[in-house]
Amino acid sequence: DIVMTQSPDSLAVSLGERATINCKSSQSVLYSSNSKNYLAWYQQKPGQPPKLLIYWASTRESGVPDRFSGSGSGTDFTLTISSLQAEDVAVYYCQQYYTTPLTFGQGTKLQIK
């Protein structure tokens, strides 16, 4: 199984500042035949289902604010929120969909400092 490890487990950032969440996979999720990284990021607010933010590691889902961006390739990935807003308080998960079993990171709780 591909193990997804996020860091940090929790993060406190001031409003308007940058927030960075890392995700590392135990093996590459880059599919060589199409050069795509099978890596997604989700945001989950309390009492709500997850919401897809980023897929193919760096493609923003429709309707997601452009302050959210994804980067990385192979085994190391980053979700960046360029200027933290109050509504961004949530738990963030990465997910690999390169192979079954599909696996998620343990989550990173983002709070306001």
Add this chain to the structure above:
Amino acid sequence: EVQLLESGGGLVQPGGSLRLSCAASGFTFSNSGMNWVRQAPGKGLEWVSSVSGSGTSTYYADSVKGRFTVSRDNSENTLYLQMNSLRAEDTAVYFCAKDARSGGSCYDNWGQGTLVTVSS
């Protein structure tokens, strides 16, 4: 607008069974792979099972293989999860989720979830 509505959760004794349903609307159901993901209270997300658009291909997490069965009725736009031999560790909110339009098995729409509690 895509809508996914789960039902069928509840309290069940260890060893018991439940059948979850997910009613889908707002997209061409038969064209989309569908999935079940669960979240134990206060914990992270765990993929449970996936089924192809036609229903002919199914996939399971090792933790549920042999006990859970995923199926779909494309004429009724409904996804199912039959859960047998339930254990305390199956206690969770179960979400149904739709494969993303972009391709690949990430999930662009989720239901609100249904709570399954396994306890005596």
